[in-house]
Amino acid sequence: MKEILELTIEDLKRAYLRGDLDPVELTELFLKWIKRIDRKIGAFLTLDEEGAIEQAKAAKRRLENDEPGLLVGVPLAIKDNICTRGLLTTCASKILYNFVPPYDATVVEKLKAQGAIILGKTNMDEFAMGSSTENSAFKITRNPWDLERVPGGSSGGSAAALASRECVVALGSDTGGSIRQPASFCGVVGLKPTYGRVSRFGLVAFASSLDQIGPMAKNVKDCALLLEVIAGHDPRDSTSLPIPFEEFTKCLEEDPSGLRVGIPKEYFIPGLDEEIRKSLQEAFEVLEDLGLELKEISLPHTEYAVATYYIICTSEASSNLARYDGVRYGLREEREDLLEMYLETRSKGFGPEVKRRIMLGTFSLSAGYYDAYYKKASQVRTLIKRDFEEAFRVCDLIITPTSPTPAFKIGEKIDDPLQMYLSDIFTIPANLAGLPALSLPCGFTRDGLPIGMQLIGRPCDEGTLLKVGYAFQKLTDFHLRRPPLLDEELKGL
Amino acid sequence: MKITIEQVEYVAKLARLKLTQEEKELFTQQLNKVLEYMEKLNELDTSGIEPTFHVVPHKNAFRDDKVTNPNQREELLKNAPKTKEGFFRVPRVI
Secondary structure, eight states, rough: OOOHHHHHHHHHHHHHHTTTHHHHHHHHHHHHHHHHHHHOOOOEEEEEEHHHHHHHHHHHHHHHHHOTTTTOOEEEEETTTTBBBOOOTTOOOOOGOOOOOOOOHHOOOOOOOHEEEEEEEEEEEEEGGOOTTOOOOOOOOTTTBBBOOOOOSSHHHHHHHHHSSSSSSEEEEEESSHHHHHHHHTTOOEOOOOOBBBOOOTBOSSTTTOOOEEEEEESSSHHHHHHHHHBBBOTSSOOOOOOOOOGGGGGSSSOOOOOOEEGGGGGSEEEEEEEHHHHHHHHHHHHHTTTTTEEEEETGGOOOOOHHHHHHHHHHHHHGGGGSSSSSOOOOOOOHHHHHHHHHHHHHHHHHHHHHHHHHHHHHHHHHTTTIIIIIHHHHHHHHHHHHHHHHOOOOOEEEEOSSSSOBBSSSSOOOOOOOOOTTTTHHHOOOHHEEEEEEEEEEEEOOEEEEEEEEEEETTTHHHHHHHHHHHHOOGGGGGOHHHHHHHTTTT | OOOOOHHHHHHHTTTOOOOOOHHHHHHHHHHHHHHHGGGGGSSSSSTTTOOOSSSSOOOOOOOOOOSOOOOHHHHTTTTTTSSSSTTOOOOOOO
């Protein structure tokens, strides 16, 4: 079983085509493992055993008929803010506790079309608002590397599921770092695509000008393949970019030597954890061995990114979340009066962080404050975007730590919203500027916690990030290590 | 003080949220802390800078006005807390 849980998409396909493995058997095995390990991790909100077996049978038929598809028989997990037809989609919120989407998100349609198996839906911070998955209305998710610590967030369930080998790949969403930060905390790979690269149709909206769905995986190659499947123009998302299909897996083997890497000095500040700093230094040496040219650059407006982001994302959220009124779906608190019904429904349905953000956003957009907050932040966003445009004149990609600290303890930051917001400091700028950014493991702390490195690219240049990440993983083995907990649990099986 | 408890009450009303006294006090304190941090943006002179509301320059994305979805009325109503005769039902408003 141990070996099977480590299989990559490519390994799986090879095993299927040779007839060494059967999608139904494999799915049963993953379900068995999830039932064992997830009691400790809590990555899944909904496990769809029946649906998964059905999809596995369909995958088997596809193999028999010699029309496999790119993801045939690949068991995967989906963040619970991505709509799955007929399968509960709650956003980890009480206000959507019973919502069963009547349609599939475009990305889910694409996964199904390629023969994937959806095991279930993963935990997250309510409406993707948070950096630790502690804001879920339903359960706590634990970091497989240390059960006392958070998996990061908001895609903490997907990251923890991957780290504990409960799935082969997973989908997350990233508004200010929600794919990359949990990927770094859990020692897995996560990519936030260029804004508009992946359709948002069927993604429950948080902050529409920042949200992107993206792939999460154990290694860069699987990540590239998953991106290849989910990317592409979609007429149902008006912000979707009309760019041609790209075979991201094809560019992986290209030689990255000669690429210029910018190291922004503003990211190597005193608050940065020393072990992370050291681990990045070592990673830079690997990159130099690969023939990349490193140079210091400056992104002068970095220190304004967190303030800018939390004005913009809360403003957009306050508007997007106005739709939850107890009329068409989700929770309703029955009252005689319509206004009372709205008030009670929203007050019972939303958790504290969601309320806080709706309040902050409503305030930023309200008469008399709009210019000082929302407009001001949108102007600073222009400056942050320009910083990157300037930087990309002299470098081809930018490398930074993904997070200033490794995974923190459960409960450590939950009572101090500002401290929690500041933990997104390195991931937020890529969302504000709409750029693609990849996080991959680049080391471990003395206590055995994963450290992540972030690669930020030019708009639509995911290819360069994946190529460099892939070359890095050929020379390092951080992505091959697994939480010690897994071996203990496997012994008990 | 950036925001008073009265303002918090007003904003909650705009946002259709009913807050308990405890929540009001907590939010006043927390929002003040956050808004104070946001003051940082005033260090920057942004006069004459175009705001960025969207990173990709968008024009309207038009498509043909054709019906592509089948009628899903029944399926859509399944998620509604209350329905009557094919409609969403709400408390009496007039």
